[in-house]
Amino acid sequence: MEVTGLRRRRLPALALTFIALLLAMLTIGSAPATADEVGLDEYDFKVSGLVELNDKPLAGVELVIEGSGFKVEVESGDDGRWAVGVPEKGDYTVTLNEETLPEGIAVIDPEDETPNVREITVGQSGSAVANFFIGKGERNTVSWGQQLLDRVINGLNFGLLLALAAIGLSLIFGTTGLNNFAHAEMVSFGALMALTFAVQLALPLWLAIIIAIVLSAGFGFTLDAAIWKPLRRKGVGLIPMMIVSIGLSLALRYTFQLFYGGEIRQLPFAGMADLKLGPISLSPIDLASMAISLVVLAGVAFFLLRTRIGKATRAVSDNPSLASASGIDVDRVIRIVWIVGGALAGLSGILWAYFRPGVSWDMGFQILLLIFAAVTLGGLGTAFGALVGSLIVGLFVEISTLWLPSDMKYAGALVILILVLLFRPQGVLGRKERIG
């Protein structure tokens, strides 16, 4: 990357600032007439691409696509993507307007005199892709060990927040036998409530989080009282119940979208700067998130192992009829499990909103399969198995990005799920009973 470094240094900083200022004024003065998708409906053939810097999408970068007597301008969208329709197969030139890139950023390619211009051919497939190598003027390298350490810390954080949701799901499965697909919506619910109280009603964050968790607990209780208890009374089987939970998940998810819209919004203090703790860099939010998860998980462990109602919960998980015969009020235990599961899912949703970062209507659904994977990996219905499974999934998802492209990281975790089922179907901590 020496060449680019030189190239960048040749441009005086003053001129760059001037151009940036000029551009800023221009963009304020006139609304851009371009969009991130141009003419896709008009033409059958397509040129598309993605403008990214270190895996973060760059919006509003201008590109000109020219060829076969045709010319079109496009601007990358919020997700960094752009696409244009072109009238025929053939050769096209894609020019990236470097002046629309953020300051100090350039298209880099040491073997190319004009790296911001690319020749592409729309061939038999009817589409072509033009991606650019974008980076800082000089390349900054992070040692492999440092990257691994960062990923491990991130993975632990992610695993702990998954564990909160997974333990709730696992307890519900253990006591009622229900594979609750609507657990995803219980996760989203917590984050959406935090958004409502902390942003829309502008309450202090700590108060908003407490209200959101209490409401999530109430949500869990309501779901049980309104839907699951009557269904259990009716004697509906487990598989129909699972399909009911799928319908519920679909209805709730789109109800959230109805009220909150499709956009992603941030909770207060999201995106705080990282602190340096020796070799580790973490934001205060990450630290708080991990601390809260650990304290709450310890609390759940205490509840399950030491309290009467916790022991009763494990007894019901083990054998509901026997528990009932020994005088345990099974309905009460199940009600408490739903309340605890709701609260844990809500908290997990709030932490997930900081980890992603952002609150959206389908955020819970995005990690539903990872939660299922965690629960299955640990052994269906065992609370501590869910914790171990979550940590495995969290670490694997994050560490796998060292090798896998980041948009494939969830796929890796799901592959692990299938492999574990192949060799140890009872899960990591599950007992070896008959499950066939």
Added chain:
Amino acid sequence: MGVDFWQILMNGAVELISPTTAAYALAALGLAIHFGYTGLLNFGQAGFMAIGAYGFAISTLTFQFPVWAAVLVGVGASVVFALILGVPTLRLRADYLSIVTIAAAEILRLIFTTNTFDPVTGSANGLSGYKGSYGDPVTREGAWGFAGLNPFPKGSYGFGPWVMDEYNFFLTIVAWVIVILAALLTWQLMRSPWGRVIKGIREDEDAVRALGKNVYFYKMQSLILGGVFGTLAGMIFILPRAVVPSNYATTLTFFIYTILLLGGAATILGPVVGSIIFWVLLSIVSGFIARAQGAGWLPFLSSVQAGQLRFIIVGVVLMLLVIFRPQGIFGNKKELAFVK
């Protein structure tokens, strides 16, 4: 401004015979074999459909295969997919299959969405341009692909609300012929000795095993057959539109479950009629909501929100069906799909 009920009904009537309805009917028929007749909880039907869609489109675009070869590639890939899913899970409890199939379908969708394979899969933008060309209207020179097989002269066909060009006319006929053949095949299979074993597995796996049948192989055959139906459905599904990976999310599988349970899980006609009712009603309901919103009857909704109501309705209908009429419209209460 009033609401044009006639137009809403006409739009609903279009869905009655549309290729999309046929595609969902075929996918639901495959699911009926899995879930209704064998008792397999396949939550990855969207994955089988994605394999059909991408298998067909990629063979056509990247490898320039003729239609028959592209179809064979898709079907072959779906058999392999069924084997990969079935080998680890068919010996386990039913809910393990559900988790593995839903995970596998998501893995496929992520693979088709990632930028890594963009030149082949078109990543998030998907693929288009695989439909072929009719060629010269008279001499048929330059005809290729599915549109090139069209025997009908150029022009407009049909009557009433069902007026379409020669491409859609040909596609509609092909789609429904495949659905009818698949339904006849399923009907014959289910009254054959094979079908009795399959239904026996649903009712009591251990009893069938005690009779000396290899339950594992029967389940595997059922998974493959239903999966191939799903794959063919995926091919029909993409012929009126483009391949877009986000179409193959788990929501697609849940829609097909709703269709299946609407018609009746362990029936032949159920999936087909269920699909027709589902799409006609969905078109009428969302058409009505959209127009009522436009006419100012629903002041609390924006037009985007009105579009989301259909998903909420599907979710609620799915719940109510399972709770109050689990056998569906055509099902026999004695032959419930839910056994365990």
